Amino acid sequence: MNRSQYKVIAQRIFKSENQRIAVEAVIFEGLSSYEAEKRFDVPKGTLSRNVRKYKREVEYLNTVVAA
Numbered sequence: 001m002n003r004s005q006y007k008v009i010a011q012r013i014f015k016s017e018n019q020r021i022a023v024e025a026v027i028f029e030g031l032s033s034y035e036a037e038k039r040f041d042v043p044k045g046t047l048s049r050n051v052r053k054y055k056r057e058v059e060y061l062n063t064v065v066a067a
Contacts, residue, residue, distance in 0.1 A: 003024070023036075
């Protein structure tokens with residue numbers, strides 16, 4: 001997935017703009033979830049769950065495309 005594809009998916013699955021930006025930083029810039037939570041003011045302990053949610057969504061979309 002590239003960043004423009006990420007933004008379409010993130011817009012649908014994350015309510016908060018801070019969460020979208022933080023997950024993007026983890027996925028594309030290699031920040032740790034902990035570091036991104038601090039940097040983007042995301043509640044502690046939620047970002048790793050959001051990253052997993054995004055990865056599951058991408059996996060699902062890839063499965064749909066391959067079918």
